[in-house]
Amino acid sequence: PETIETLGKLLRDGGLVAIPTETVYGLGANGLDSEAMSRIYEAKGRPSDNPLILHVPDMAAAKPLVKSLTPTAQRLMERFWPGPLTITLPKADCVPDRATGGLPRVALRCPDHDLCRAVLTAAGVPVAAPSANISGRPSPTTADAVYDDMKGRIDAILDAGTCDIGVESTVVECGDDEVTILRPGGITEQMLLEVVSKVNYDTALSSPTAVPKAPGMKYRHYAPSAQVYVVDQAETFAKLDLDVSCGVMATSDLLENLPVPEENKFNLGKNLTEADHNLFAGLRYFDDRPEIKSIYVESFDQGEESLAYMNRLNKAAGGHHV
Numbered sequence: 001p002e003t004i005e006t007l008g009k010l011l012r013d014g015g016l017v018a019i020p021t022e023t024v025y026g027l028g029a030n031g032l033d034s035e036a037m038s039r040i041y042e043a044k045g046r047p048s049d050n051p052l053i054l055h056v057p058d059m060a061a062a063k064p065l066v067k068s069l070t071p072t073a074q075r076l077m078e079r080f081w082p083g084p085l086t087i088t089l090p091k092a093d094c095v096p097d098r099a100t101g102g103l104p105r106v107a108l109r110c111p112d113h114d115l116c117r118a119v120l121t122a123a124g125v126p127v128a129a130p131s132a133n134i135s136g137r138p139s140p141t142t143a144d145a146v147y148d149d150m151k152g153r154i155d156a157i158l159d160a161g162t163c164d165i166g167v168e169s170t171v172v173e174c175g176d177d178e179v180t181i182l183r184p185g186g187i188t189e190q191m192l193l194e195v196v197s198k199v200n201y202d203t204a205l206s207s208p209t210a211v212p213k214a215p216g217m218k219y220r221h222y223a224p225s226a227q228v229y230v231v232d233q234a235e236t237f238a239k240l241d242l243d244v245s246c247g248v249m250a251t252s253d254l255l256e257n258l259p260v261p262e263e264n265k266f267n268l269g270k271n272l273t274e275a276d277h278n279l280f281a282g283l284r285y286f287d288d289r290p291e292i293k294s295i296y297v298e299s300f301d302q303g304e305e306s307l308a309y310m311n312r313l314n315k316a317a318g319g320h321h322v
């Protein structure tokens with residue numbers, strides 16, 4: 001309890017604290033303090049037009065941050081919070097432009113992580129927190145991964161082990177009985193349709209040239225220094241000319257039969273859920289190995305269930321497929 005109070009005070013007073021969530025580790029700062037948020041951008045090397053998500057311990061804490069908590073927004077929060085759904089709504093005047101990259105909407109989320117919510121409650125302010133990685137690198141799913149990127153740059157890391165989900169939240173723009181998915185995540189179209197009549201997708205998710213409404217989506221992202229390739233068909237793995245400079249990330253069954261040194265294999269697990277959980281750790285595993293020049297990664301074709309995974313993987317690969 002003392003640690004949580006200490007971290008809460010550190011956040012309230014303008015410090016930078018990395019916090020665990022159920023998706024990935026976040027780099028937190030006081031979401032009402034522009035200077036504190038500027039330090040997030042400095043520590044990450046984050047482009048200044050890429051907005052932050054404000055984290056709150058509950059719906060009541062979200063209310064003063066928006067112009068109006070519409071009935072649709074309330075229904076989404078009641079159904080999906082705490083959980084991996086980020087909701088954008090027209091911002092209240094008290095929210096600094098620094099939190100929204102100058103946009104008229106603020107992004108809000110309540111994480112499904114008890115320790116995280118305890119820190120948010122202790123802070124007593126909304127906590128702006130993008131993923132706690134150097135901008136462009138894979139998101140961190142362990143405290144060690146945060147430390148690798150952020151040592152010397154921030155005040156504290158709360159280590160709560162490995163994040164459950166492993167890919168970031170679904171981001172939706174909240175309309176009147178409809179939402180638009182700006183970034184795919186664990187909360188799918190099917191789930192959203194339990195609460196709203198219509199689900200749209202931001203056109204930028206399917207068109208490489210359209211300008212995304214979620215500014216962060218336009219940047220190269222999640223990428224290690226080696227070239228990542230998306231392997232479209234599982235059969236292709238056996239046909240690749242894999243030498244010692246190649247890393248392979250695939251599910252257990254596929255990996256087993258590949259003629260690749262064990263240390264060049266990264267097991268994504270048994271299924272898509274485990275692959276979500278392990279994707280960023282795998283990209284970071286090979287990033288720590290400068291002799292690895294190419295990384296071949298299994299793709300999943302499970303409709304909207306695999307959208308979040310494929311969105312992160314495609315960005316890491318910068319469109320390279322085999």
Ligand code: AMP
Nearest residue numbers: 051052105107130131213214215216217
């Ligand atoms: P990160 O936490 O690093 O994944 O970054 C948060 C992401 O949320 C940003 O990169 C944006 O894509 C999205 N986001 C945050 N605020 C807004 C907003 N007001 N409108 C649209 N997208 C947003």
Ligand code: MG
Nearest residue numbers: 130131132139
């Ligand atoms: Mg990020």
